[in-house]
Amino acid sequence: MSTDILEIARVQVLEEGRGLSAEQALRCLTLSDDRLAELLALAHEVRMRWCGPEVEVEGIISLKTGGCPEDCHFCSQSGQFSSPVRSVWLDIAQLVEAARQTAETGATEFCIVAAVRGPDRRLMDQVREGVKAIREAVDINVACSLGMLTQAQVDELAEMGVHRYNHNLETARSHFGEVVTTHSWQERWDTCLMVRAAGMELCCGGIVGMGETLEQRAEFAGQLGELEPDEVPLNFLNPRPGTPFEHYPLVEGAEALKTIATYRLALPRTILRYAGGRELTLGDLGTRDGMLGGINAIIVGNYLTTLGRTPAQDLELLADLRMPIKALSQTL
Template identity: 75%
Template sequence: MTAQAPAPTDDRRTDGDIIEIAREQVLDRGVPLNREQLIEVLRTGDDRLEELLSLAHEVRMRYQGPAIEVEGIVSLKTGGCPEDCHFCSQSGQFTSPVRSVWLNIPELVRAAKQTRETGASEFCIVAAVRGPDEKLMAQMREGVKAIHDEVDIHVAASLGMLSQEQVDDLVDMGVHRYNHNLEAARSYFPEVVTTHTYEERWDTCRMVKESGMELCCGGLVGMGETLEQRAELAAELSALEPHEVPLNFLNPRPGTPFGHLEPMSSNDALRTIAAFRLALPRTILRYAGGRELTLGDLGTKDGLLGGINAVIVGNYLTTLGRDPKEDLALLEELEMPIKALNETL
């Protein structure tokens, strides 16, 4: 099955004030904005940013409620990946400094315990691979069992592209959610990755959804794509209907093909958050990599009041995040409760 991007036009309005259209269409009726409407959102001026974020927050509260889902991540295998994703310092094809390292099972369980102590309800195991081989699947089986035996937390995984047999194996292990990002819009994907296709990623996402696992699927923005392609990515994710969308902002890594790019501006990032919420009113929208660099402390707060309803706490795979205590204190300040563990089942 090949990936199908959403149709470029439908009967949703594109005439008139886009924020008022979004208020009636998304907030009142729960109908996502389409690609053309999202382009208009992304083109709104800074003078209307506060109004736009306020609307996105209203949509989040109506369809998602006030609770925040908190997740920690750890890399089971870091570096040495054969793929050439141009944003990623884990690729073995670039001169970036991350080299291949494997994490053992006791370290994995220890990281899961530390994540649970922050109040997180989910722990994601990530491996820098094209897809898992037999060794990695065996280590996953051992690791997931060890975590479930000792830690009261959901286990998610991100292991690259999967076969149907591997999808079935992860279900048998008790993996709750699988992360596999589209990364970029279909039209821009060849500028980001050349060693595999958009369709291969889409097919893995489809198999995961059909398996009964929750699908976590998002992408990166600020990689040189146009506003139109940013809207295209949001619309494609809306068509895919994942359970969760992690939104990453490019943190240019030295030695990668995108290492020379400037981080996107805070206002562009906030407009993007609002646009994704208006494209995905019923989907968990998670802060992921790059928010510290792109938004800083004030912008992070603005995003939580502009459509975001989930966060990754602590460090990312190859970059540093905020101190988990800072994020948890901010959630307390905003009176946003952490979603209880049993509510994510």
């Protein structure tokens, strides 16, 4: 029996559809750079076998930006740091217009995000109004990311018709205390379990490059595999001024691509989405390599507090790679 991790993955993941364990993921993350092309090629085969060629496109908008009471060390929206993001609310008309512009790119998902620990009554009421207005005006699925939820709030969002809920674990359980101190990893995990049980799709990922070890990066892949989210957004740290992580180095391109491919092998059937930081970490050529190394979804346009590539650039890339955009009817 072979002891080479890529030969093992070819049978276990590509042929049988069983994701890598945390221990196996670590072996991929520690492969030498001269095997990166081989790793990416296998991840692409896995993506094509278990997910197909289509790419899901999503846009995001912040309903409430800044002023968050939590101390997530990567986030410029925390009210505890000196980063230059201050609390701003959008109105319903702005939400609908942003959803309409997102749909015009071919996107099937539009995510409403709020910088909060969890939603209060005012926010839930505004989300209800926003979801209703968007669904009446635009042919697009509505997702939400509103922090930690109670069971009653989970049930209410499901009743509103929210298609998918995003709540990132951010990093491995063993590293979480170095990233956030005002709430626990378990609290995030519990929200994710409630979302899945309520019948909404679960979007749950994290950020690579927050001081975690390769062992912790592999641990996180295994924990996501246990959770089995419908979608995993992979962010790469974009160090923000005024945050505790402002001086952290960017993840190197080869390391980022190795992470992408490894997570695809750990999560063969999951929507694996390019999210924040890819522009700095990978650039245009690296972004292309990731699309051929396991990624099958992207966020187009800008992020919550940072700039992304233009939608036209990403759509042109998909056209060049002959990767069709997933149709809305297939996600309803």
